[in-house]
Amino acid sequence: MKKWLLCIALTGAILNGCSDKENATEPDDAAEQDTVVKPQTEELVPTGFKDIQFNKDQENIYVKGEAKAENGIFYYKVETQEGKELLPEKEIKLAHSHAYLPYKLKLDRNKLNADKVVILRMYSKNDKGKPTDQNYFPIEQDKIELKKQ
Numbered sequence: 001m002k003k004w005l006l007c008i009a010l011t012g013a014i015l016n017g018c019s020d021k022e023n024a025t026e027p028d029d030a031a032e033q034d035t036v037v038k039p040q041t042e043e044l045v046p047t048g049f050k051d052i053q054f055n056k057d058q059e060n061i062y063v064k065g066e067a068k069a070e071n072g073i074f075y076y077k078v079e080t081q082e083g084k085e086l087l088p089e090k091e092i093k094l095a096h097s098h099a100y101l102p103y104k105l106k107l108d109r110n111k112l113n114a115d116k117v118v119i120l121r122m123y124s125k126n127d128k129g130k131p132t133d134q135n136y137f138p139i140e141q142d143k144i145e146l147k148k149q
Contacts, residue, residue, distance in 0.1 A: 047074055047124035047133035050100060054139060055147040061107040061139065062147065066100035067092070069124045075131070076122045078107060078139070086112055112141065 052065035067074055072094045078087035087107060094101045105120075112118050118141075123134040 046070065047122075047135075048100070049122055049135055049137075052137060054144045056109065056141065056144045057147045059109055061109055061112070061141065061144060063105040063107065063120065065103065067094060067103050067122070068100045069094060069097055069133075071124070072097040074122055074124050076105060076120060078112065079119050079121060080113065081117060081119060086118060107139075109141070112139075117141075 047067070047069040049065055049067050052063065055062045055064075074092050074094070075089050076092065077085060077089045079085050090105075092103055092105070094103070107120075118139050120137040120139055121134060122137070123131040126132050
């Protein structure tokens with residue numbers, strides 16, 4: 001008698017397991033799509049510089065290249081190798097922040113140490129006003145080609 005009860009219980013469990021699989025529904029694709037986390041369309045854009053060229057005339061050094069910056073703004077200043085400021089910080093605004101855009105800078109040679117290498121520091125700023133994504137470019141004035149007039 002115990003064998004029959006055990007046999008009936010096992011048969012019921014097997015049938016119950018099979019019937020649940022047959023009646024189970026596949027998850028709705030639309031419901032799955034609603035729960036998918038989509039990436040934000042506006043990602044942070046790190047500040048970057050490329051294709052930098054230096055030229056000079058008797059009075060100025062000209063810097064041109066391409067830049068991109070998180071908020072479409074980057075800053076630059078010129079310093080000595082020891083960190084002494086020669087030209088104060090200036091702000092450059094780009095048309096937008098998601099692609100490299102051309103820029104031009106004009107540096108007054110009279111304010112630079114002509115016989116020393118000076119550093120062009122280009123960067124962006126965070127929400128607290130601190131420099132981020134800093135890039136340092138040495139300017140060797142005696143090696144820059146004189147601009148044709």
